[in-house]
Amino acid sequence: MKKLKFTVGLCIGLCFSLLWACSTSAPQLNSFEEADAYLRDRLLPNIQVASETISDTDAYNAVIPPLEDYVPDPETYPLYGAEPTNDANTVYVELYSSAEKANAARDDERWLVDVAEQFNKQQERLPSGELIQVGVRNIPSGLGAQILAAGKGKPAGYTPAHALWPELLKADGLQVETISPALVSSHAMFAVRPEIYKQLEKEGEVTFDRLMNAILAGEIRVGYSNPYIASSALNFLYTSLWRSAGHEQDGKPLTLAEISSPEVGSVFNAFQKQVVLTTPTYLDLKQIWLRDEMAFDAIVMAHQSYAGLIAQPGFDEFAYVPFGVAETSPLVTFDWTTSAEKSALERFSAFATSAPMQQLAVKQGYEQTEYLQKGDFPPIPSGDVLKAVQSFWKQRKDGGRTVYMELVVDTSGSMEQDSRLPALKEALRLASSQINPGNQVGLVTFNTQPTHQMYLAPYNELEQKRLFTAIEQLRADGGTALYDGLAVGLNELMTAKKNDPEGEFYLLLLTDGKRTDGLRFSEVESVIEASGVRVYPIAYGNVDEGELSAIAAIRETPVFTGTPEKVQGLLKDLFQTSL
Numbered sequence: 001m002k003k004l005k006f007t008v009g010l011c012i013g014l015c016f017s018l019l020w021a022c023s024t025s026a027p028q029l030n031s032f033e034e035a036d037a038y039l040r041d042r043l044l045p046n047i048q049v050a051s052e053t054i055s056d057t058d059a060y061n062a063v064i065p066p067l068e069d070y071v072p073d074p075e076t077y078p079l080y081g082a083e084p085t086n087d088a089n090t091v092y093v094e095l096y097s098s099a100e101k102a103n104a105a106r107d108d109e110r111w112l113v114d115v116a117e118q119f120n121k122q123q124e125r126l127p128s129g130e131l132i133q134v135g136v137r138n139i140p141s142g143l144g145a146q147i148l149a150a151g152k153g154k155p156a157g158y159t160p161a162h163a164l165w166p167e168l169l170k171a172d173g174l175q176v177e178t179i180s181p182a183l184v185s186s187h188a189m190f191a192v193r194p195e196i197y198k199q200l201e202k203e204g205e206v207t208f209d210r211l212m213n214a215i216l217a218g219e220i221r222v223g224y225s226n227p228y229i230a231s232s233a234l235n236f237l238y239t240s241l242w243r244s245a246g247h248e249q250d251g252k253p254l255t256l257a258e259i260s261s262p263e264v265g266s267v268f269n270a271f272q273k274q275v276v277l278t279t280p281t282y283l284d285l286k287q288i289w290l291r292d293e294m295a296f297d298a299i300v301m302a303h304q305s306y307a308g309l310i311a312q313p314g315f316d317e318f319a320y321v322p323f324g325v326a327e328t329s330p331l332v333t334f335d336w337t338t339s340a341e342k343s344a345l346e347r348f349s350a351f352a353t354s355a356p357m358q359q360l361a362v363k364q365g366y367e368q369t370e371y372l373q374k375g376d377f378p379p380i381p382s383g384d385v386l387k388a389v390q391s392f393w394k395q396r397k398d399g400g401r402t403v404y405m406e407l408v409v410d411t412s413g414s415m416e417q418d419s420r421l422p423a424l425k426e427a428l429r430l431a432s433s434q435i436n437p438g439n440q441v442g443l444v445t446f447n448t449q450p451t452h453q454m455y456l457a458p459y460n461e462l463e464q465k466r467l468f469t470a471i472e473q474l475r476a477d478g479g480t481a482l483y484d485g486l487a488v489g490l491n492e493l494m495t496a497k498k499n500d501p502e503g504e505f506y507l508l509l510l511t512d513g514k515r516t517d518g519l520r521f522s523e524v525e526s527v528i529e530a531s532g533v534r535v536y537p538i539a540y541g542n543v544d545e546g547e548l549s550a551i552a553a554i555r556e557t558p559v560f561t562g563t564p565e566k567v568q569g570l571l572k573d574l575f576q577t578s579l
Contacts (some may be wrong), residue, residue, distance in 0.1 A: 026526045035530035036494050043519065043527070044491060047484045050451040052473070059466035070430045071146050072569040074137060074153035080104050081116035082133035091126060091344045093156035094135040096147070098231060099283065100161065100305055101184065101329065101364075102138040108308030111184065111364045112136050112159070112329075112352070119351045132344040140281055141165050142229035143569070148174065154334070156341040159183060161231030161302065162327040163380050164238065171383025175335040179342065180349040182328035184361045185372055186304040188235040189320040191289075196220060196297045197319035208323045211298070212240070216270040223277055223285040223299035226577045227393050230281045235324035236300045238389055240271065242378050253379045259388050265396065272399035277534070277557065280573040284558045290315075295556040302327055307365025322371035325378055394576065395436065403439040403504045404456055404496045405579055406489035410511040410540070411445045415476035420512055420541055423564035427571045428471045434575035435459050441579070442492055443470055446485025447478030448517050456496055459579075481518035482511055486535075490524070493533050505533045506578050509551070510562070512541040521547050528554045536574060538562045 026042075029035045080102065085092050095112075103109035116134045124132050139147065141160035147153045149172040157179065160166070166176045190211060192200075200206045200214060214220050227234040238254065244267040245258040258264060279285055282301040289295055290312060301309075303320065310316050331349055333342055351357060358366075407428070415421040435441060441463070443454040453470040457463050486509060493505045515521070528535060534555045537548035540562045552559045562570050 026523050029526040029530045032494070032497070032530055032532055035527045036498070039487060039491055039494065039527050039531075043487050043523065047487060047518065048449050049484075049488055050449060052451050052453055052470075053455065054453075054466045054469045054473075056462070059462055059469055062465040062469045064465060064468055068430075069146075069150075069433075070427075070568045070572050071150040071152050072143060073565070074139060074144075074147050074155075076565050077137050077139045078104070080113040080136045080138070082120050082135045084135070085133070087131075089130055090133055091130045091340050092133050092135065093341050093344045093348070094137060095157045095159055095331075095345075096139045096144040096153070096155050097136050097159050098141040098144070098161040098329065099138055099281065100186075100302055101159075102136050104138075106308075108311070108364050109305070111361050111366065113138075114360060115352045115357050116348075118357070119348055122351070124347055124351075126340060126343055126347075128340075130340065132347060134344075134348050140229050141231045142226070142234070145169055146228075148334070154336050156337050157331055157333050157345050159329050159331045161186070161329060162235060162325055163330050164234055164325065164386055165231070166330065166332050167380060167383040168386050169383070171387055176332045177334070177337075177342075178330060178332050179345050180331040180353065182326075183331055183349065183352045184329050184358070184366045185368060186302050186327045186329075186366055187322050187369065187371055188232040188239075188324040188327060189301065189303050189306060189322045190222075190298045191301055191306050191309060192298045192319045192321060193293065193296075194317040194319060206319070206321055208321055209243075211321045212243075212271075215274050215298075216267065218274060220274060220297040221276045222271070222274050223279070223282075223288070223296035224275045225278060225282045225285060225300065226280050226573060227390055228576060229573065231327060232282055232300050232302050232324075234386070234390070235327065237393055238381065238386065239324040239378055240267065241389060241392070242381075244268070247378070251379065253381045254385055254389075256385055256388050259385070259392050268392075268396055269399050272397055278397070278577045279558060280577060287558060288556050291553060292556055303367075303369060304365040307367070322369065325380060326372060326375075398436065398439070398504065401502055401504050402458075402500060403436070403506065403579055404442075404493055404500075405439070406442045406444060406456070406493050406507045408444045408446065408485045408489040408507055408509045409474070410447075410480060410482070410485075410513065411474055411476050411478075412447045412480040412513060412516075413477050414480075414513050414541075417512075418541065419564050421474060421476045423567050424510070424540070425471050425474055427568040429468060430568055431571040431575040432464055432467055434572055435464075435579040439579050440496065441467065442489070443467065444485055444489045444492075445474060446481050446488075447476075449478075449481055450485040450488040452488070456492055479516040480511065480513050482509075482515040483521060483524050484518035485509075487519060487524055487527070490527060490531055490533055494531055497532055504578075505531075507533050507535045508538065508574065509535055509548075510538040510540050511548075512539075512543060514543075514547070521550065525550075525554065536560065536578075538567075538570065540567065
């Protein structure tokens, strides 16, 4: 009987082992330790990994050419309303507009598009008889400023979310003339989950200072965006540094010397420790929140966009706390704007600020809130101070923690199509200049099998040369062992996490196709969830985003869409915000 029991027990054990070995799904992993063991003992032994790392000698001898700061092509951004014309009887004026009011794809973000379309139907003419037609190009405020400063685009006008961006352009040497200080009014704010807000209310009125104190005390997790691009992020960064320097009492503007003061640095470092995720724009954060309202306790955004947020099911009780300079969407022109174009923009500005168009704005979330009516805003600083503020953020944003980023890049045969690989290689080279020294970057490529191209190491001049050389050698061939590459990248990051538990860990996964070889998503899903690694999926080309969305949902990140035309800007933004 004992022998029979032993035989039956052995058979059951063998059956469970065989079932686990044959399963295409990972077991439920409830901790980092379980995920690490499962990845190391069950998945990696079945993956053939090649190594083509660059020697120190080859890296040392590499020559990095001068890198120009990448500026996107404005023609790659959508244009609404009228289009350019050669008709001598028409004055065509194009505006670069901030995204929250020029996105025709969303009903709550298209106010200026609607205004332009209605204006164009009016068939208004200048006193000289020419027909006025307006085109609106949807470009985030910060990117629009970068394009203008680089001279890569010369629209007739520019209407960012607030007046800080024109000050930055003045610091870059542009002559800026204001046609209208305010096309429509909004302001920056923290949107706050109702449970968090009600907890703060127990101690009285929830002011910006009260909220900031709770954040700095480690009680509130924040979603933030890139102050080089996002208006509300730049607004918050300037406002928080201005308050940290003690100017809420005296009303004076922030100075260059104060940015490097211990008081300012202490507040900034404490805030950064509470930042759960930084994305290129707050619209990315908003979409994550709509997917999972527990992803953040509060996010920095614009009030107009908040009005759209609380209209969504389950978000009607979310509260807000205002701050910063008013976001009035000024309209400015430049020294290249002709007198006819300026006259046309003056007519358009009058139409946009008319009562019917302002009533339309209210329907899309623009309103004269109590904060705007009070008018107690920080002073507008010089562009030189704002440039220093952005640089301060870039250098100090990691809060003393090391960032580890594994680049997991598809080099399957399909990457030869449509110049995908050459564009990606150029994007990686240019984005490398955005990596802070001391952070660590690794590179894993995958086709039919994964290949180690560069192991994690503190980033310095030698490592940048190593990365450049590795990028230059990338070739497209073979199948798509997507999850084999992901598993190899995860393993290196998880090994680093065991040595530095306080670090920040990211994996950038770029692919132009579906998995054809190796592991399946179900085999790595629970490993990602328990790994402590945030995965940024990039759909590069015509990719079914279903599985990439599932990957992003595990650790609450957006799926970024890349094309050969836009991948340089996308990687620059991601490296700037993460590395």
